[in-house]
Amino acid sequence: MRSLLWSLWSCAALLLSDVLATYHLRAGDPQLIAAQSYAQTRNNGRPPARNLNPSKTDSQCRSRPMDLVFIIDSSRSVRPGxxxxxxxxxxxxxxxxxxxxxxTRVAVVNYASTVKIEFLLKHHFNKPDLKKAISRIEPLAAGTMTGLAIKTAMNEAFTEQSGARPRSKNISKVAIIVTDGRPQDQVEEVSAAARASGIEIYAVGVDRADMRSLQQMASIPLEDHVFYVETYGVIEKLTAKFRETLCGLDPCAMGHDCDHICVNSNVSFYCKCRNGYVLNADRKTCSLKQAKAELVEDPCKCEARLAFQKQTQVALQQLTAKIERLENMVGRV
Structure with missing residues (x-):
């Protein structure tokens, strides 16, 4: 019996060590960025884009607060009209x-061979001012440095200094990229870094847009984050689809710090723990409930054996709790 328990414990410990080495990562770590990129590659086989036939949306639907950055391609291939x-x-x-x-706060990043932040999240807090600022944007002409544009948005437009809300407020961070060409720089790694930092990316391709690049940039599932229209003449039809999508944003869907379960109350959210766990004082993390181990009475009254049984049961409970937390972490990646 003792040898069987030790064998089980050894195998579980090795499994835990391997899982920890793979997934116990913080946002922004190079390994997490690589994991984001790998996840994207695995999903490239899914139906990548939707040709839109938008249905009527609920006029009473209100979008949730967001920090929203548009990243728009104004390279030579995009004609003035x-x-x-x-x-x-x-x-x-x-x-x-x-x-x-x-x-919702809005910023616009304009790019071609260079990148220009037209205005930041902290600049305009009403629709008339935003629309006037948009009307003044001019194309930049040559080049398609999409990767540089994403990096600029992540490092400059989505910062608190530029008007983004702090992570503690759990405001969704969303980027919508619009392009009609193939990037002239690498987009996979920088996009993975942006997603790992908590930015949800939608990729809109027009006409000659490179579908593989759209897949590498967008968040998963790709079928919900990659869109394609045949010409700029019908791009306005995307408005209804995005309205439907953004109205469905849930503060629990991204950016929350709940260890187990995020509950949306429509006004805010709060964290809950799964059965067998209690919520810690930080109101986010969970700990295993302290329960008395049920021991089988040993006829020989061997105290050493009873102590071993208790120690083994406690160790297995702790291991189970760690594995469940790791599974929860893997689900968020």
């Missing part, structure tokens, strides 16, 4: 949002 349609799409998107300092 087409770029105007992109700006119209952005203006219509603004109309669907609950813009405000406590609601």
């Amino acid at each position: 087409e770029f105007e349609k992109v700006k119209t799409f952005l203006a219509h998107m603004v109309d669907t949002l609950d813009v405000g300092s406590e609601g």
Whole structure:
């Protein structure tokens, strides 16, 4: 019996060590970025894009507060008239949002061979000012440095100094990329880093857009984050689809720090623990309930054997708790 228990414990310990080495990572670690990139590669086989036939959406639907950054391609392939349609799409998107300092904040990153932040999240807190700022955006012409644009958005547009809310407020961070070409730089690693930092990425491809690059940039599931339209002439049809999508954003869907379960109360969220666990004082993490081990009475009254049984049961309980927490962490990646 003792040899069997020790064998089980040894195997479980080895499994735990391997899982910890693979998944016990903090956001921003190079290993987590690699994991994000690997997850993306595995999902590239899914149906990557949806040709849209948007249905009517609920006019009473209100988008949840977001820090929203548009990343728009204005390279040479985007003709002046087409770029105007992109700006119209952005203006219509603004109309669907609950813009405000406590609601949705909007920024625009414009890119070609260079990157220009047109305005930051802290600059405009009402729709008229936002739409005027959008109307003044001019194309940058040459090049398609999409990776550089994503990096700039992550490092400069999504910072608290630029108007993004702190992580503790659990405000969703969303980037919508609009492009019609193939990036001239690498997008996979920088996109994985952005996603690992908590940014949800939607990729919109138009006409000649490279589908593989869209897949590498977007969050998963790809079928919900990659869109394609044949021409800029119909890009405005995306407005209804995004309205439907963004209205469905749940503060529990991303950015929360609950160890086990996030409960959305429509006003805020709170954390709960699974059966057998208690919520700690930080109101986010969970600990295994302290329970008395049920010991089988040993006829020989051998205290050493009873102590071993108790020690083994406690160790297995702790191991089970760790494995469940790791499974929860893996599910978030």
